[in-house]
Amino acid sequence: MIYFLLDPVAGNLKIGFTKKLADRMTNIQTANANRLELLGCIAGSKATEERLHQRFEVHHYRGEWFRAARPLVEYVRKVAHTEKKFPALVSFDQLVEIEPALIPLYESALAYHDSVDEFFCANDVWYGTTTPGGLKGWLERLVGWDARNKNLRTEEAYDLAYDVIYDALPNCQKCGCL
């Protein structure tokens, strides 16, 4: 799983991968002078961690630590299971608990980061304008009014999953969208 750990004194946020969260937290806390706060976790592999590091490279501080900049904190708030800090919000992680098939979809969106070179169109991949049945069609089978699981037939679930997954795609490059 991927965890997001905040050092509120230094204003830094660590994005890390672990299989044993409790042990990992103890080790990191021992090595750190400031009291750390676990903001949340999401499902994911070592590859997910690397892609998140790339994605937030602009805020990179050192090692696995990033500046707790607003876009990064907002991202964590949106994707991670953050019951304690943001009790009113449904998180992507909670949607995944209900519909685990959202993970392969999320991973597919992230995987486009590996194949982007000169040209990339996020909207083409999303709407499937040239490649049939884009990621949006896939999403609509899992959340929203046509979801196979009736607990996910809400606008809130749809908007959240839409945001997180679209956002996981690389930005458009030289496609003329913008």
Ligand SMILES: [Zn+2]
């Ligand atoms: Zn585009």
